[in-house]
Amino acid sequence: MPDPLSYRPKPGEIPTEPGVYRFRDKQRRVIYVGKAKNLRARLSSYFQDIGNLHQRTASMVTTAASVEWTVVKTEVEALQLEYSWIKEFDPRFNVKYRDDKSYPWLAVTVGDEFPRVMVGRGAKRKGTRYFGPYSHAWAIRETVDILLRVFPMRSCSNGVFKRSQQIGRPCLLGYIDKCAAPCVGNVSADEHRAIVDDFCEFMAGRTKPFTKRIEQEMYAASDALDFEKAARLRDDLGAMQKALEKQAVVLGDGADADVIALAEDPLEVAVQVFYVRGGRVRGQRGWVADRTDDSGTADLVENFLLQLYAGGDDTGDTVPKEILVPVLPPDTATFEQLLSDLRGSRVSIRVPQRGDKKSLQESVARNAAESLAIHKTKRASDLTTRNLALAEIADALGLDDAPLRIECYDVSHTQGTEIVASMVVFEDGLARKGEYRRFVIRDQDGSDDVAAMHEVITRRFRRLLDEQARSEERMGEDGPMLVDPDTGRPRKFAYAPGLVVVDGGAPQVAAAQRALDELGIDDIPICGLAKRLEEVWLPGEEDPVILPRSSEGLYLLQRVRDEAHRFAIAHHRGRRSKSMVESLLDDVPGLGEVRRKTLLRHFGSLKKLREAEAADIAAVPGIGPRTAEAIKDAITASDATRTQKTGKTTAT
Numbered sequence: 001m002p003d004p005l006s007y008r009p010k011p012g013e014i015p016t017e018p019g020v021y022r023f024r025d026k027q028r029r030v031i032y033v034g035k036a037k038n039l040r041a042r043l044s045s046y047f048q049d050i051g052n053l054h055q056r057t058a059s060m061v062t063t064a065a066s067v068e069w070t071v072v073k074t075e076v077e078a079l080q081l082e083y084s085w086i087k088e089f090d091p092r093f094n095v096k097y098r099d100d101k102s103y104p105w106l107a108v109t110v111g112d113e114f115p116r117v118m119v120g121r122g123a124k125r126k127g128t129r130y131f132g133p134y135s136h137a138w139a140i141r142e143t144v145d146i147l148l149r150v151f152p153m154r155s156c157s158n159g160v161f162k163r164s165q166q167i168g169r170p171c172l173l174g175y176i177d178k179c180a181a182p183c184v185g186n187v188s189a190d191e192h193r194a195i196v197d198d199f200c201e202f203m204a205g206r207t208k209p210f211t212k213r214i215e216q217e218m219y220a221a222s223d224a225l226d227f228e229k230a231a232r233l234r235d236d237l238g239a240m241q242k243a244l245e246k247q248a249v250v251l252g253d254g255a256d257a258d259v260i261a262l263a264e265d266p267l268e269v270a271v272q273v274f275y276v277r278g279g280r281v282r283g284q285r286g287w288v289a290d291r292t293d294d295s296g297t298a299d300l301v302e303n304f305l306l307q308l309y310a311g312g313d314d315t316g317d318t319v320p321k322e323i324l325v326p327v328l329p330p331d332t333a334t335f336e337q338l339l340s341d342l343r344g345s346r347v348s349i350r351v352p353q354r355g356d357k358k359s360l361q362e363s364v365a366r367n368a369a370e371s372l373a374i375h376k377t378k379r380a381s382d383l384t385t386r387n388l389a390l391a392e393i394a395d396a397l398g399l400d401d402a403p404l405r406i407e408c409y410d411v412s413h414t415q416g417t418e419i420v421a422s423m424v425v426f427e428d429g430l431a432r433k434g435e436y437r438r439f440v441i442r443d444q445d446g447s448d449d450v451a452a453m454h455e456v457i458t459r460r461f462r463r464l465l466d467e468q469a470r471s472e473e474r475m476g477e478d479g480p481m482l483v484d485p486d487t488g489r490p491r492k493f494a495y496a497p498g499l500v501v502v503d504g505g506a507p508q509v510a511a512a513q514r515a516l517d518e519l520g521i522d523d524i525p526i527c528g529l530a531k532r533l534e535e536v537w538l539p540g541e542e543d544p545v546i547l548p549r550s551s552e553g554l555y556l557l558q559r560v561r562d563e564a565h566r567f568a569i570a571h572h573r574g575r576r577s578k579s580m581v582e583s584l585l586d587d588v589p590g591l592g593e594v595r596r597k598t599l600l601r602h603f604g605s606l607k608k609l610r611e612a613e614a615a616d617i618a619a620v621p622g623i624g625p626r627t628a629e630a631i632k633d634a635i636t637a638s639d640a641t642r643t644q645k646t647g648k649t650t651a652t
Contacts, residue, residue, distance in 0.1 A: 006065075007067060008047045014043050015071050018036065018039070020082050021033070021042070021043060021068065021070075022068050023064035029089075030091045031063060031091050032064070032091050033091050035078040037078075047061070050062070059093075060093045079306060082306065105121065105130045107128050107129070110200075111127025111128065115153065115192075119144070148173070152179050152180040153179070164184060170183055170184050214233055217233050256320045257321070257324055258274070258324070259276060259357070259364050260273050262301070262326055264297065267291060271287045272371060297326065305325075324357055326351065386556075387402075389553045389556040390556070393557065399498070406499045408560045408563070409502050409564060410422050410502075419442075420441065422437075422564050423437040424560065424563045424567055426556075426559075436567060450507045453508045454511040454515050462519060496524060499526075499527065501526075501529060501564075502526070502528045504530060509526060512526050595623060598623070599620060599623070
């Protein structure tokens with residue numbers, strides 16, 4: 001592992017101008033690309049004490065073997081060069097957004113002599129105008145089918161078009177008036193292109209001129225007693241209205257905007273975009289990316305905007321007037337200038353604060369959260385991926401077999417109070433929530449996580465030994481009884497794990513191993529996953545095992561660790577809220593344990609109970625108006641005491 005100080009440039013060598021820098025590994029492969037307003041200040045931050053760096057940044061600088069930079073004149077040039085290098089080198093430590101599925105586009109081949117409308121997927125092609133992307137191909141095909149009666153442009157394949165030219169007879173669409181039949185000369189190339197231009201204008205959101213024009217033509221035909229034409233125009237108008245109904249109005253001001261929202265966790269980030277044109281949602285698209293560095297939300301937004309808008313030949317057409325984001329990128333003015341140059345007119349980036357745009361972004365955020373959850377579920381449930389992850393873990397830790405059952409333990413407390421621990425179980429790489437267990441640590445100092453971990457492992461595996469002894473007493477011909485014959489359920493602690501994971505580093509691993517040694521258990525492997533650098537620690541080893549950042553094995557261990565942490569935190573918060581409610585309401589006359597539990601269950605948290613009025617408290621079953629007033633008085637007195645203490649502390 002290279003020492004970052006071995007390739008650190010001298011401070012005087014690094015310029016203070018804006019620029020773009022590249023970290024390379026021993027094989028000279030670019031592993032990270034970044035930009036900076038001040039190269040010296042930015043690069044110096046990478047070469048501080050490695051313990052102060054974020055775990056992913058530390059992994060990057062220890063993987064790298066050299067750093068180089070290029071000075072540019074402006075920050076806009078730095079943005080453009082950064083994107084070019086990311087696209088060229090595909091660095092492993094940069095966040096790369098990938099489609100969470102292949103979205104369908106509505107494409108019009110405007111570069112052809114007789115343009116064609118079609119639904120397609122994949123990368124964009126030059127000479128084609130795109131609309132969308134859309135969530136479902138069937139929905140856009142249905143819309144196109146409706147609009148072809150109003151805009152009868154070509155929609156057939158090249159083979160069908162050439163065949164109709166050769167035989168001098170149009171296809172079925174030509175006979176039912178859903179194609180102007182340019183293949184047989186019913187319309188000229190210019191006339192057909194005029195139809196195509198009208199279709200593109202309608203799909204781009206400029207719908208009012210067309211509906212108004214058809215209305216006027218319909219009334220004119222009616223006045224001229226041409227009722228057949230008026231009826232046809234009436235049907236055309238109905239088709240246009242039906243197509244518009246499929247796209248709900250979300251912004252009443254008829255704005256053109258891209259609405260962007262993110263959903264994040266420590267490992268991955270999901271992005272959703274709603275494309276709003278003319279106040280209507282014209283398309284939707286989603287991406288998912290691994291978090292490979294310590295980027296905050298603002299940096300993630302900047303990276304996404306760069307990848308979304310800075311590439312492609314038709315970028316100017318895809319950049320809207322307004323981009324709504326959850327958090328502004330670090331240098332908004334520079335980014336607005338870059339996008340304005342691409343669009344050819346003013347582009348604004350802002351965070352919606354209220355109204356329809358705020359509500360719409362909240363909807364997009366819900367879509368992003370759902371997309372992330374679905375992605376994680378698919379990744380976790382994929383059999384091939386799970387098998388690969390378990391095999392990688394077994395290989396990295398030197399296990400004889402893949403750990404089909406993994407148990408992970410975590411300790412949680414607040415300044416030594418309400419100390420709890422969690423045990424989560426993953427079997428075949430999937431969570432078995434019915435096997436989760438909680439522990440309450442009563443005889444340990446909360447600041448000593450190591451002693452708490454020793455107690456938890458001791459209690460869990462003493463139960464394992466007891467269950468095994470009990471099952472051996474009732475052992476039948478098929479071996480130890482792991483299932484309770486009376487209930488048909490698995491015995492709670494009867495199964496031995498293939499791997500024990502503890503949340504922590506070498507001290508926690510040593511404590512867990514000592515607990516197993518004291519119980520005489522020597523056939524259950526143990527490891528620890530430290531949060532700081534995602535290092536895997538083994539008992540008695542001076543150096544940790546480093547799994548590749550892209551390893552499915554590391555991803556599984558992180559999911560197991562994070563689930564144990566979540567479960568422990570949830571248990572701790574529940575106990576803390578319960579104890580705080582009990583201590584707060586101890587002096588309320590006539591309020592026993594049962595009604596205190598009812599209050600906590602009804603309001604869910606102490607915060608909501610504090611915010612409730614006496615009438616809301618009285619509505620709880622078993623709580624009368626007099627008791628509700630006493631509870632409210634106790635809460636008010638407690639808040640006043642807390643405020644007084646805070647004021648004294650501040651004054652001191």
